[in-house]
Amino acid sequence: MKKIIIYTDGGSEGNPGRGAIAFLFCNEEGKTIKEFCKEIEGKITNNEAEYLAVILALKKFKQIFGKKLAKNTEIEIRSDSELLVNQMKGKYKILEEKLKPLFLDLWNLKIDFKNVEFKLIPREKNQRADELVKKVFSQKNLFF
Numbered sequence: 066m067k068k069i070i071i072y073t074d075g076g077s078e079g080n081p082g083r084g085a086i087a088f089l090f091c092n093e094e095g096k097t098i099k100e101f102c103k104e105i106e107g108k109i110t111n112n113e114a115e116y117l118a119v120i121l122a123l124k125k126f127k128q129i130f131g132k133k134l135a136k137n138t139e140i141e142i143r144s145d146s147e148l149l150v151n152q153m154k155g156k157y158k159i160l161e162e163k164l165k166p167l168f169l170d171l172w173n174l175k176i177d178f179k180n181v182e183f184k185l186i187p188r189e190k191n192q193r194a195d196e197l198v199k200k201v202f203s204q205k206n207l208f209f
Contacts, residue, residue: 067093067138067139068092068093068138068139068140068141069090069091069092069098069126069138069140069141070090070091070092070093070095070140070141070143071089071091071119071122071123071140071141071142071143072088072089072091072144072186072193072194073086073087073088073115073118073119073142073143073144074086074088074115074118074144074145074191074194074195074197075087075105075111075114075115075116075117075118075146075198076111076114076198076199076202077108077109077110077111077113077114078202080110080111081108081110081113082108082109083104083105083108083202084104084107084108084109084113084114084117085102085103085104085105085114085198085201085202086102086103086114086117086121086198086201087100087101087102087103087118087194087195087196087197087198087200087201088100088101088118088119088121088122088194089101089193089194089197090122090126097193099129100193100197101121101122101125101197102197102198102200102201103201104201104204105117110161110163112146112148112149112164113163113164113167115144115146115148115149116149116164116167116168116170116171117167118144118194119142119144119149119171120167120170120171120174122142123140123171123174123175123177123178123181126138126140127177132177135177136177136179137179138178138179139178139179139181139182140178140179140180140181140182141182141184142181142182142183142184143184143186143191144183144184144185144186144191145185145186145187145188145190145195146185147185149183150183150184150185151185153168153172153183154183
């Protein structure tokens with residue numbers, strides 16, 4: 066594995082409200098290797114959900130494929146969250162207090178990989194991750 070593309074999405078019903086995240090691991094040719102979706106406990110914002118999607122995706126990658134493979138793998142995070150991508154690239158300041166610890170978690174997780182690049186994509190190129198988030202919301206299992 067040289068490069069993995071991870072599509073991520075997060076959402077909140079009510080903003081803040083019930084949250085859900087989703088992510089897909091794809092190879093360089095765009096073929097899906099694995100996909101995940103999950104409800105997030107408690108009330109969160111859309112921006113928090115977007116960060117949690119990436120954090121959990123990187124943690125899940127290490128859990129499935131191991132730390133050694135992670136160290137030798139380039140990761141391209143593809144997200145339709147302008148805020149997340151531009152904050153991770155250092156173009157936007159982190160003004161929301163709740164995002165600061167999430168930013169730090171994500172920043173520190175990047176060290177476990179050969180390289181992590183963030184790419185902003187249009188929403189229509191992130192359809193599967195969006196569908197998975199909507200699938201979680203359609204289940205209506207409330208945690209709070």
